[in-house]
Structure formats: C-alpha cells, structure tokens
Amino acid sequence: xxxxxxxxxIARYFxxxxxxxxxxxxxxxxxxxxxxxxxxxxxxxxxxxxxHFFPDDPPASIARKALRVNLSDLAAKGARPEGFLLxxxxxxxxxxxxxxxxxxxxxxxxxxxxxPLLGGDTVSTPGPLTVSITALGSVAQGRMVARTGARAGxxxxxxxxxxxxALGLALRxxxxxxxPADARGFLADRxxxxxxxxxxxxxxxxxASGAMxxxxxxxxxxxxxxxxxxxxxxxxxxxxxxxxxARAMIGADPRRRALAxxxxxxxxxxxxxxxxxxxxxxxxxxxxxxxxxxxxVVEEGPPQAVFIDADGRVETFERESFSHF
Amino acid sequence: xxxxxxxxxIARYFxxxxxxxxxxxxxxxxxxxxxxxxxxxxxxxxxxxxxHFFPDDPPASIARKALRVNLSDLAAKGARPEGFLLxxxxxxxxxxxxxxxxxxxxxxxxxxxxxPLLGGDTVSTPGPLTVSITALGSVAQGRMVARTGARAGxxxxxxxxxxxxALGLALRxxxxxxxPADARGFLADRxxxxxxxxxxxxxxxxxASGAMxxxxxxxxxxxxxxxxxxxxxxxxxxxxxxxxxARAMIGADPRRRALAxxxxxxxxxxxxxxxxxxxxxxxxxxxxxxxxxxxxVVEEGPPQAVFIDADGRVETFERESFSHF
Numbered sequence: 001x002x003x004x005x006x007x008x009x010i011a012r013y014f015x016x017x018x019x020x021x022x023x024x025x026x027x028x029x030x031x032x033x034x035x036x037x038x039x040x041x042x043x044x045x046x047x048x049x050x051x052h053f054f055p056d057d058p059p060a061s062i063a064r065k066a067l068r069v070n071l072s073d074l075a076a077k078g079a080r081p082e083g084f085l086l087x088x089x090x091x092x093x094x095x096x097x098x099x100x101x102x103x104x105x106x107x108x109x110x111x112x113x114x115x116p117l118l119g120g121d122t123v124s125t126p127g128p129l130t131v132s133i134t135a136l137g138s139v140a141q142g143r144m145v146a147r148t149g150a151r152a153g154x155x156x157x158x159x160x161x162x163x164x165x166a167l168g169l170a171l172r173x174x175x176x177x178x179x180p181a182d183a184r185g186f187l188a189d190r191x192x193x194x195x196x197x198x199x200x201x202x203x204x205x206x207x208a209s210g211a212m213x214x215x216x217x218x219x220x221x222x223x224x225x226x227x228x229x230x231x232x233x234x235x236x237x238x239x240x241x242x243x244x245x246a247r248a249m250i251g252a253d254p255r256r257r258a259l260a261x262x263x264x265x266x267x268x269x270x271x272x273x274x275x276x277x278x279x280x281x282x283x284x285x286x287x288x289x290x291x292x293x294x295x296x297v298v299e300e301g302p303p304q305a306v307f308i309d310a311d312g313r314v315e316t317f318e319r320e321s322f323s324h325f
Numbered sequence: 326x327x328x329x330x331x332x333x334x335i336a337r338y339f340x341x342x343x344x345x346x347x348x349x350x351x352x353x354x355x356x357x358x359x360x361x362x363x364x365x366x367x368x369x370x371x372x373x374x375x376x377h378f379f380p381d382d383p384p385a386s387i388a389r390k391a392l393r394v395n396l397s398d399l400a401a402k403g404a405r406p407e408g409f410l411l412x413x414x415x416x417x418x419x420x421x422x423x424x425x426x427x428x429x430x431x432x433x434x435x436x437x438x439x440x441p442l443l444g445g446d447t448v449s450t451p452g453p454l455t456v457s458i459t460a461l462g463s464v465a466q467g468r469m470v471a472r473t474g475a476r477a478g479x480x481x482x483x484x485x486x487x488x489x490x491a492l493g494l495a496l497r498x499x500x501x502x503x504x505p506a507d508a509r510g511f512l513a514d515r516x517x518x519x520x521x522x523x524x525x526x527x528x529x530x531x532x533a534s535g536a537m538x539x540x541x542x543x544x545x546x547x548x549x550x551x552x553x554x555x556x557x558x559x560x561x562x563x564x565x566x567x568x569x570x571a572r573a574m575i576g577a578d579p580r581r582r583a584l585a586x587x588x589x590x591x592x593x594x595x596x597x598x599x600x601x602x603x604x605x606x607x608x609x610x611x612x613x614x615x616x617x618x619x620x621x622v623v624e625e626g627p628p629q630a631v632f633i634d635a636d637g638r639v640e641t642f643e644r645e646s647f648s649h650f
Contacts, residue, residue, distance in 0.1 A: 127452010
C-alpha cells in the first residue's frame with residue numbers, strides 16, 4: 001500500500017476539521033476576521049513525544065492535550081477561542097490508524113470548544129513526533145488579562161484542584177498502588193486530559209487584575225506571576241484545593257504533598273482579583289460552574305510566592321516547578 | 326558553566342526582539358489588535374534540520390529562511406506582516422553562540438520586514454533542531470488573494486526568476502563546478518536566503534484573482550493552483566523567467582532545465598490576473614520594483630498546468646514538484 005502524499009494526508013484527515021477561515025486547507029494561509037471591538041489573543045505550545053507525553057499515550061489523548069494546553073492559556077487571558085493552526089512533525093514510521101484517531105479527537109475537541117482548525121503544516125522528521133498548536137482567541141479590546149497585572153491588596157484565587165496531574169503522572173512510575181481504582185483513574189485522567197477553564201474566561205476578563213494558567217506547578221507559576229508583576233504573594237498552604245484522590249495519595253505518603261504543589265500539568269487558573277471585585281468574581285465563577293478557592297493575598301515586597309503552613313511557618317520546596325525544557 | 330533555564334534563554338535572546346503585543350515575552354500569550362477594517366491572515370511553516378535545511382547552515386541563514394518562507398506566504402495572499410510566533414525545539418547539544426546568531430538575525434529580519442516577535446515556545450527535543458514560525462498579516466477586509474480564485478481568461482504571471490534556488494541546492498551536491506564564482510554565489514544565496522515578495526502584496530490584493538507562492542517548484546505549484554481553482558493553465562515554457570546564472574548552468578547541461586522548473590525554494594509569486602486588470606497589475610509591480618513575467622493563460626479544462634515548449638509540444642516532467650514530506 002503506497003503512503004499518502006502530504007496533500008492526500010491533509011485532504012483525508014485534516015480538511016474535514018477546517019473551519020470557514022481554513023478554506024478546506026487548500027490555501028497557503030488562513031483567514032480570521034476578528035469580531036468588531038475585540039483584540040486577537042495568540043498562544044503557541046509544542047509537545048514532543050518522550051518529553052511532554054508518552055509516545056504510547058493514546059493518539060486521541062495526545063491530540064486533546066495538544067489543543068487543550070493552548071485553550072488553557074486563552075482561558076487564563078480571559079479570551080474565547082476562535083481557531084487554531086496545527087504543525088505536525090511525523091516520524092517515518094507513522095501509521096494511518098494512529099493519525100486517524102489523532103485527527104478525529106482533534107476534530108471533536110475543536111467542535112466542543114468552538115475552535116476550528118484554520119491551517120497548518122505537516123512535515124516529516126527523523127526525530128520524535130512533535131505537535132505544535134497555535135491557538136487564536138479574542139477578547140474585548142483592552143481586556144486581555146495580563147500575567148503582569150497583580151497588585152498589592154489583590155486576593156489570589158486558583159480554580160479546581162491542584163496536583164492531580166502530577167500525582168497521576170507519578171502513578172505511571174508505580175506510585176500509589178495502594179489507591180482505590182477510581183482514585184487512580186481520576187488522577188490518571190487529570191494528567192492525560194486537561195480541562196481548559198474556558199468557562200471562567202468571562203469572569204477573569206471582567207474582574208481579574210492578573211492571571212495565568214498553572215502548567216508548571218502552583219508554587220513556581222505563582223512565583224513567575226509575582227516576578228512579572230513585581231509583587232509578593234502570601235499563600236495559606238492549607239487553603240490549596242486538593243481533590244479527594246490527591247488527599248488520599250498524600251495521606252499515604254506526605255512527601256507527595258510537595259509534588260502536588262510543584263508538579264506540572266494542572267491547567268487550572270491562577271488569578272489576582274482586587275478585593276472590591278472579589279464578590280462579583282466568585283459569583284461569576286459559581287455561575288460558570290468553575291470552583292475557585294481563595295488561597296492568599298498579594299502584598300508589596302520582594303517578587304516571590306511565600307507559602308505559609310498551618311503552624312505559620314514559611315514552607316520551602318526543593319524545586320519550585322516542573323521544567324520540560 | 327551552567328546552562329540557562331528556558332526563562333533565562335527567552336529573556337536573553339528573544340525578549341529583545343519582542344514587539345508591543347509581545348509584552349517582553351513575559352506572558353503566556355500575545356496580543357494583536359488588527360487595524361480597523363482589515364482581516365487577519367495566518368500562515369505557519371516548520372523547518373526541520375536535515376529535512377528543510379542543512380544542519381551546518383549558518384544559524385543566521387536558518388533564522389532568515391524560517392521567517393521569510395512565512396512572509397512569502399503572506400505576500401502571496403496580498404497581506405502585510407503584523408508579527409510572528411516562534412517555536413524552537415532545541416536538541417541537547419545547542420550552543421549559546423549558535424542561538425545568539427540565530428536570534429540576532431531573526432531580530433534583524435523582523436525589524437526589516439516590520440514583523441516583530443510576539444511570542445512562542447521553546448522546548449527541548451531528542452530529535453533534530455526544528456524551527457516553526459506562525460506569521461500573522463493583515464489585508465483589507467475581503468481582499469485576501471485565494472489560491473482558488475484563478476478563472477478562465479486570466480493571465481498567469483510569475484515574479485522574479487525561477488529555478489535559482491533548486492540549482493543553488495544542486496551546487497551543494499557538486500554540480501556546476503564549471504560555473505563562474507559570481508554565478509555560483511548568486512545561486513547559492515538564492516537557496517539560502519529567500520526574498521519574500523512583500524512589495525508585490527498591494528498589487529496582488531488590488532488586481533489578482535488568485536495567487537500562491539512558489540515553494541515546491543513552478544510546475545507542481547501551478548498545477549496545485551489550477552486544481553484548487555478547477556481550471557487549466559497553458560504555459561509558454563520559454564517565457565519562464567530565468568536568471569543569467571541559471572541560464573549558464575542550464576546551458577552547460579540542458580537536463581538541469583527540468584530541475585529549475587520543478588525544484589523547490591523559489592519563493593516567487595504565481596498570480597492569475599484578469600486581462601482587464603493586467604495593465605494596472607504590471608504598472609503596480611513596476612512601481613513596487615518587482616519584476617513580473619507573463620508566462621501563460623488560464624483556460625477551461627481539466628485542472629492541470631500544461632507547459633508548451635518552443636516547438637508547440639506539451640512538455641512532460643518526471644516529477645512535477647519537490648516534496649519535503
């Protein structure tokens with residue numbers, strides 16, 4: 001059976017995913033007409049097999065993760081998705097059934113998140129499979145929520161629960177064998193299938209002074225946001241939201257708590273909200289169905305994140321965040 | 326000497342290149358406010374070491390090529406550049422002097438083409454160096470020049486000269502030793518340093534019914550445009566513009582003519598222009614300083630490109646175009 005050409009491959013697997021600005025992927029370029037009065041928000045993330053995911057992860061999971069990590073960035077900026085571009089670098093041994101499952105899942109997610117494929121590039125590589133997605137979103141003019149916007153006095157919120165993905169990844173190296181199957185399944189899924197908090201984007205655009213998504217660990221990412229904003233975060237460690245499964249896994253071995261707070265792949269939202277907007281932000285999050293927890297405050301001070309434990313002591317972490325680099 | 330972290334690397338080499346929408350590369354996302362009344366045009370191309378360029382090409386040349394192949398796509402769509410996103414997948418043995426030269430050249434080109442860096446992602450890879458650039462441009466609403474727009478009766482134009490890059494690449498495999506040094510230098514440079522025809526973008530947006538850039542060879546790319554448009558091209562082969570250096574190299578071995586017409590990396594513009602707009606298009610190209618040659622006409626018929634030689638015979642080519650895939 002002969003291998004399809006690049007054009008055949010695009011026509012067969014990716015053209016069905018194309019949105020109106022993608023011209024059936026028959027052109028060199030894609031078109032986006034931003035809704036009037038809105039800015040375009042852009043983000044790009046690359047995932048390399050063996051670095052950012054396991055080569056034998058299901059192709060559908062790889063596709064969903066590649067798109068969702070970008071949608072998570074858009075959500076953190078208060079933006080709604082408008083479309084995406086895909087770069088796929090395929091090793092010589094790629095299989096059609098793999099690509100079929102990958103493309104189907106990407107199409108499903110694109111439809112579910114109102115984020116159609118607009119264009120891309122497919123290349124061959126002697127290296128590992130690499131998926132790079134550029135996501136485009138839009139936000140009301142001037143309302144993009146910057147990482148640099150946190151101010152002294154702001155309250156610090158985090159969405160969902162923290163540490164599930166890092167613990168889910170640890171499961172794959174053999175940790176947590178004692179955990180009930182449903183807890184293991186929950187954590188493993190949190191690692192494989194991030195849930196971009198797009199439902200929170202409106203609340204962030206309306207009320208947050210600064211935000212970012214938590215992709216490299218809560219402690220390190222909050223430090224990054226404080227350095228970008230030039231302020232200090234004081235966090236009540238005990239207020240960090242943990243799922244029942246994470247609590248169970250940490251209960252069995254308390255050293256896992258540091259992993260939960262510094263591990264990557266949460267794809268939750270960290271937000272700084274001025275105190276007079278906090279009530280409205282919490283109500284908007286509730287209406288959007290996204291749990292948010294208040295974990296600390298922003299203060300004047302050296303730009304860093306200080307985590308205080310239940311006894312009032314400053315916690316130190318061996319490493320603050322996970323680095324894929 | 327310790328290796329810089331991803332954040333250090335971005336701050337040192339890439340933050341100086343960032344445009345106003347890039348926020349000093351301190352954010353997860355970039356912002357673009359499209360000029361009122363203009364559509365956003367998007368294109369992405371990935372270049373893999375050993376596939377799309379030689380690993381030992383100068384880093385400045387790799388950087389320029391990576392950006393310019395995307396700018397060439399924007400030019401073909403009638404768009405002007407607005408900014409770009411960079412994904413850099415670095416193998417473990419990357420060197421700071423390499424990255425310094427790469428980033429400087431990228432900054433110079435970004436400034437020269439009014440196309441600042443807006444954001445990106447840097448990842449490590451166990452595979453070859455891979456550079457992926459997403460370029461954003463803008464065009465007056467509804468004026469993006471599609472590949473699908475060629476119509477029967479249109480005249481077919483090509484900019485500049487064809488085949489130089491493919492012959493320049495052949496030089497690197499030892500061909501053309503008999504050529505004078507200046508001709509060799511010209512062809513080698515045409516391969517290494519594409520010149521995006523951005524000066525022609527306005528003329529295309531105003532007058533062309535369809536266009537694309539020639540990246541995979543004139544014969545194959547014109548066929549692609551005809552298939553996308555559902556029409557046939559009849560080309561006077563002898564009218565294909567060739568540089569003096571290309572003529573000399575073909576003169577020494579006439580078999581190289583097919584390579585010139587079907588080889589890749591020209592980054593010239595193919596355009597279909599309605600006959601009543603041809604005069605205005607030619608005057609606009611002249612004013613922009615971009616030579617354009619009329620090489621054929623569009624007709625009703627099976628969607629393909631037919632090349633007719635000086636004796637009126639249809640030419641056949643062993644392969645129509647170059648495929649990197």
